[in-house]
Amino acid sequence: MSDLTGPDELLTEVLARYDDAPNERLKIVMQAAIRHLHEFVREVDLTRDEWMAGIQFLTATGQICSDTRQEYILMSDTLGVSTLVEMLNYSPTEGTTENTVLGPFYAAGSPERANGESMLDDEDPGDEVVVRGRITDPDGNPLAGVVLDCWQSNTDGWYQVQQVDGQSDFNLRGIYRTDDDGRYEIRTVRPGKYPIPHDGPVGSLLKANNRGWMRPGHLHTWVKHPGYKELITHIFDRKSDHLYDDAVFGVRESLIVDFTPDESGELAATFDFVLDPA
Amino acid sequence: MSDLTGPDELLTEVLARYDDAPNERLKIVMQAAIRHLHEFVREVDLTRDEWMAGIQFLTATGQICSDTRQEYILMSDTLGVSTLVEMLNYSPTEGTTENTVLGPFYAAGSPERANGESMLDDEDPGDEVVVRGRITDPDGNPLAGVVLDCWQSNTDGWYQVQQVDGQSDFNLRGIYRTDDDGRYEIRTVRPGKYPIPHDGPVGSLLKANNRGWMRPGHLHTWVKHPGYKELITHIFDRKSDHLYDDAVFGVRESLIVDFTPDESGELAATFDFVLDPA
Secondary structure, three states: OOOOOOHHHHHHHHHHOOOOOOOHHHHHHHHHHHHHHHHHHHHHOOOHHHHHHHHHHHHHHHHOOEOOEOHHHHHHHHOOHHHHHHHHHOOOOOOOOOOOOOOOOOOOOOOEOOOOOEOOOOOOOOOEEEEEEEEEOOOOOEOOOOEEEEEEOOOOOOOHHHOOOOOOOOOOEEEEEOOOOOEEEEEEEOOOOEEOOOOOHHHHHHHHOOOOOEEOOEEEEEEEOOOEOOEEEEEEEOOOOOOOOOOOOOOOHHHEEOOEEOOOOOEEEEOOEEOOEO | OOOOOOHHHHHHHHHHOOOOOOOHHHHHHHHHHHHHHHHHHHHHOOOHHHHHHHHHHHHHHHHOOEOOEOHHHHHHHHOOHHHHHHHHHOOOOOOOOOOOOOOOOOOOOOOEOOOOOEOOOOOOOOOEEEEEEEEEOOOOOEOOOOEEEEEEOOOOOOOHHHOOOOOOOOOOEEEEEOOOOOEEEEEEEOOOOEEOOOOOHHHHHHHHOOOOOEEOOEEEEEEEOOOEOOEEEEEEEOOOOOOOOOOOOOOOHHHEEOOEEOOOOOEEEEOOEEOOEO
């Protein structure tokens, strides 16, 4: 034992307890977490009361989690950590389409829909819109048969998985595929902005810091094609509120589209994807 | 919105969301926490799977908490954070007695005991011991009427508050006071080493890193006297195992005593306190 006469000696001793950790990667992660945790506590000179408030916040955040609610992911989202992890794990090559966060509302098993078919199975008061475009490789060659697994909120801001009793089974969910020329066409409704859950500890913390809990309207898509990196991204509506204060830091300029009347008078946006070879 | 083209731009944007935070102290704490959290994630280049393992660990740690179990304090203890917070919040002046962690087993309301009286109310197979000494100011002047609120585990390593049905109401708990010469004398049993709770997420993490979960035997005392800083500390038995790998980093060299036979043949240790003026 080094005598723990001060914070430096303490940190040295805590880190040394991992010298025999059998999993080298876990050891690296633990030691880095401990160093940053100690540095944080020392930097702000944390008081006992603040420490206890932190203990209570972390406890409450865990306790509100359930099969249908993940408050720690929400915390990660609102602190920008989820976006950071995405950035570190998916680096689009210059010129290929940017990714963004998956979010908590994806569900596998959406139905195949034909190009041009609407994902909207229910009544909805919003504007019908079209999202269309082309998917190519970085050289501009069309990619045929690319899968776009799509989901979005309705005009009121709710996803089907949040309202299993209030929406049809696959409302605003669908799997599209590009044609031989790499083209896809999705009919849908203008996606609604929505609040992230804010009635729990994370919401209280956002409120205490004058932070918002809204996300701008967007269409999610998970793009898959053999030989290319899987791309998880959103397409944002430039007309939506909260593009500039998305609570979870998901917006990228390159992912914002304008819905404008096309030749047939439909509100349409073009979004071309460039996939990144794996 | 700055376009979130990379981790640096992301961090700048996340921090900027706190520019209007109304509570200046909370803003400082949040911004420091966010910086260190992002630095940690970048430093270890956290993978998506590791991020999810972290989310699940934090969630499980919250979910196991109950009225009688605080797994987040346990996590703080085992990462050295509790000790660090104590160090930052109580800086003993050179020459005064060192503090250490409070621990989770303190309970108010212990009975007053006369000097020399035993705290041991129940049968116990261990060695009876005496802890005695003098409490002075930094100049060596005796302090009379100083309160020592004491508690410890029995030979099997259990505190009374952990075994409310298995031990007498105040077994191994007592409030002593110094006499006019500043002297105190506690009769008790040699305190047992014990495991911290290790059947939950924190225990699993300790095991995964080949870390122990034992604490060496010790007598807790909370020393109070008007005009002096409240001192929360332990007195450790040099004969106990785990002095050198205390799971919660509570041991200080200056707090270790030797129990040796005194003139009357009793196993006794002397521990003099020097209180720090407030």
